[in-house]
Amino acid sequence: MTLPDLREQVCAANRALEPSGLVRLTWGNVSGIDRAAGLWAIK
Structure with missing residues (x-):
């Protein structure tokens, strides 16, 4: 995996937090590791 790929996955996961009901507004974050x-x- 490349760093840009990992960053895109982390970004997508962070954008999905609020719509999925896991957090409110900007609370919470997702990190990724390879x-x-x-x-x-x-984030």
Whole structure:
């Protein structure tokens, strides 16, 4: 996985939080990690 791919997955997951009812407004976040590639992304 590349860093841009991981960032896009994290972004998509963060955008889905509020519509799914898991958070309100901007509360909460999603992070992602690819241990094999040594990559991480945080909102």
